[in-house]
Amino acid sequence: MSFKATLARHPGYTVLITCGVFATLLFLARGPAYTTTVNALAPSKYARSLAQTLNEEELRYQKVLHDREALVRKWGPTADLVQAFPPRDDFYTLWDFFIPAFQCPHHVERVGTMGDGGKWVCGLERIARQKECVIYSFGINGESSFEAELLQRAPGCQVWGYDFSVKSFGPEIERNTSLRERAHFYPWALGPSNNHGPGSNPPVYTLPTLMDINGHNFIDILKVDIEGAEFASLDKFLEFFGMGHPHSPAGPALPIGQMQIEIHARGGTGHDEFAPFKKWWERLEAAGLRPFWAEPNLVYVNLVRGVRPDLAEYSFMNARGRHALVSEDFH
Template sequence: MRRSNSDNFILGRLLLSEKNWYEAVLLRHKYMEKKSLEKFKPWGDTGFTVIWNLIAPTFDCPHMRKRIGSIGDGGKWVCGFELLEETKKTKAPCVVYSFGVNTESSFEAEILQKTNCDVFAYDMTVSKMGQQVSGIGSKLTFKKVGLGVNNTDTLKTLATLMEENGHTWIDVLKIDIEGSEFSALEGVSNAFNILPFGQLQLEIHLQKFPFPRFYPWWEQLESKGLRAFSSEINLNPCVHSKRDPPELMEYSFINVRTNHMLVPPGFQPTV
């Protein structure tokens, strides 16, 4: 099949981004060669956020990048939101999964307002979503359950939920589950050869996970094809206590190991 000029442009940008990402990974590995994971100081001797510099986003979203949801805590950076907005007119299907909504549902509300996406929201800590989705939830499904490695009374795996919903693909996956993201995503990575989602919006709570375990966990995500294109620090803990380091970070990733809305055929990741 002949590619369009638009696909060729996007493909070119992806190839350049992958090259830039890979060079940054090599630089990171060289930096870490002389470091011990057990002795590495995540925040540096003088308080610099060394860890976030070490894994800074070096991959570019090849489409428009837009922040969806409220200013501050709750909003997420999405790649290619204009493609999702087109579904409002075309009625094309799209699927969004959101884990961790609490009472802040502005992200889900904006997606429901501006796209044709079906939104499946999950949170084991609340019985209903925030008021932002009031009156606009005709394509919204909410269940009081969390994302887990195994199925329990309160947790379900991503594979189980997708099977229950009849889905094989998720366009946008959002995870904000207060430190449980490490085990949950490890479980997802082990369960799927090709990750079943196009992009991931993730809040990392590093105070719940020591660096010696975090570093290989991060590289496992990259090995599965996830490329970080955005990061936004959450300074709430630092504001409340000047002694607390900046341990909360919002990351956004594109999955480059398969073709989908953001990645046209012809792209091959380096790793």
């Protein structure tokens, strides 16, 4: 029996099919079922403007600062009574007070080798679109997978590397002619004051001095791994831009986009105790730097068994100024 004859003989089929077709068209017109559910929720960070996202993240971060003070009161009750790495009973370490609570509003990804040497970077896709960008790397130690991948993925970038303990970048750059053309190495040290006269071994430069020598007024990516010298060096960097005290009026925006740093909270740095470390960290925060990633250096703990975990990798973004990570129209 033909389909037409079937409809004529069983008119109920006609009604059923008509209803089915109508329901299908209505469903397609409304789109996927999940759309209504998603739209009923608060907009995601990708649906909001960059300024709105940064503002909301800052509000969340301010809550973390409040929670930090509560934790100090719990284990202190003042900062000078808190132990950075308590030997027993107190269930915390220094790093529990300084968590990476600020979410980068862009893609966050691991750049460089897995394990020691690689770093977590915010918004590399935005930096890579710039015609020019500047990378500073302090502490090479014969391994340059981080710097090499940045150069490969961001053709407008150049890197300036400094390390007095080696003679060049690592093989990842030195064996690649195209990358080596955009890489500039100097066997110098980063420090809180300049000491590069005759007989200085090694020559020491402040970060503002190096920027002046190189003709730079902004650093897109700053990597610092200088075995404890980061505390005094960055203190002077902040002071140079009027940001030497957590409660001082905000000066001009710090001229960096983000910073990847290994922090050495160990003896000899002056910051192996909680109170001076907290003061130093708060200087970074007062300058607009917000931590978005952290990981302890467990390689160090594994190699020197029984030591406290006083080395940690942190990634900060600068939430102020006008640069690729905070400006909608920056390119």
